[in-house]
Amino acid sequence: MTEGFPHAAVLWDIDGTLADSEPLHLETFRRVAASVGVTLPEDFHERTVGRSEEMSLGLLQSDYGLPLGMAEWTKRRFADYISHAPEIPAIPETLALWHRLAALGVAQALVSNSDRMIVAANIATLGLERPGLVSVTRNDVVQGKPAPEPYLRAALLLGVAPEACAVVEDSATGMRAGLAAGATVYAVPHAEGDLLEGVRPLADLLARLPEDQTA
Template sequence: MNYTGAIFDMDGVLFDTERIYQETWHELAEERRIELGRGFLKAITGTNGERMRRVVEEYYQVPDGLTVMEECMNRMKRKLSEHVPIKDGVCEILHFFREQGVRMAVASSSLPGQIEANLQRAGIRDYFNAVVSGTEVESGKPAPDIFLRAAERIGCRPEECFVFEDSENGVRAGHAAGCITVMVPDLIEPSEAIQPYCAWICRDFFEVQLLFTTRCEL
């Protein structure tokens, strides 16, 4: 299996931030005396823009979800202002890819400023040749736009890029882009329906690196 590029989602993949997002969403719900349904986690993960707004409006029972979204993002910015928790094996896989000459990108639904701040604060910004935000493309995940843009930015063909995702929306987007899509689950276990879209499903990046050293070629 030949590859030249690696594209990473951010929240829940590079950083253990999905848990903090969920805590924040629930804080906002409790303040409004709303109980979020069990489907909220799956519905909101991997979304942004109009799709996220529709989810927020449905679960928070508000006519315009933008106010709730902005408050969530502001609280997250404060919470991550001092420390961004890195997921297990991330530093090792980034070093491995750089040693192999693989070009890397981040493709995240988050705002550009938050992506850059998190990468800088975690000390891993220099590993990446490009950063693409969901605000830069017409359609968010599960549409393939963000991964196609990321592959273009790092000068690689999509079919020669690995995509690393934790959400089903992200996995579908990577698959639709024609990339080799690997799911590294975070808060949500992969459903049977999503498994055909995944080249591999790995518990962490230590397992990912093991598979690369035994199955893949540059």
């Protein structure tokens, strides 16, 4: 554990936390749904943010009559997303914190409810590709967020106890996963809705950095 820092590792969500990618996710959902005659409601994003592809597709099929199965849906949506991924802006404050923690030698991992192809595109856009980078995607676990498995797996891969980890999230779905894993959960300032009980603001994590790194 880095001296003066209370966590053995920091586990990061990506979409909406490090990358401002939620608008692109919504755009690709709308475009692919529209291509088969389905119009998404205004509250679709609020109903699906942080949820897995399977859960979002299930909602589209059951509530809006989407006529595509998983294979064809993912083929179309992922191709659309990946083609636009280089345009995704980073979230400067959190990406800067990632690099500050890396400079301190704090272990870090990326933990996403998205497919491996989506995560790979996001990692490339953020410039975080490096040997030994630990990332956990929806493809790597049986149950995605809000189940704790993604964060438990990330902690296992880093060789640290989940209770010694910090989790940084923007969605209630992800926060629940982090809490269920036993980690200390921090919410980014732009997190959706009110903070869940037990979740701390990201400012608390910033305050715990060694003083010479926060100047």
